[in-house]
Amino acid sequence: MLENLPTTILPRLLRRTTASAIVAGFLGFVVALLVAPPSAALGVIVGVGMAIVNLRYLDRQAARVELRDEQSTKAVRRQLGGKTTVRLAVVTVVVIAVVFLSPPLGIGIVSGLVLYQIVFVVNVMRVVAGQGGVK
Secondary structure (H helix, E strand, O other): OHHHOOOOHHHHHHHHHHHHHHHHHHHHHHHHHHHOOHHHHHHHHHHHHHHHHHHHHHHHHHHHOOOOOOOOHHHHHHHHHHHHHHHHHHHHHHHHHHHHHOHHHHHHHHHHHHHHHHHHHHHHHHHHHHOOOOO
16 A cells, blocks of 8 residues: 555655654553553553654665665565564563563553554555545
């Protein structure tokens, strides 16, 4: 879906997603302070922060991919997939460990990661709809 968008839109999408996620993370922090332990509220901020950092690493990694004349999309995916998989595994292990060590903090982190993904999907849907939808 994103491959059909003009290349100038992607940086704006990432900036808008980051700004929206910061606002949503702050609102999630406030709500969590009202209904959950303070460590859960901190976890929401940490989760949103982890998601933002992950997206920045992915963006930087994608910018460094070298496209050669006869390089297949499979080779490009392989270049991007390895480091992305390792990052996802590290985040998963860290989150699971934190859930066992401090459940409110861990659930807060998971909530922050989920909140970020929701913001990302909403922003992508908005951009795609603005470009005439999926064809």
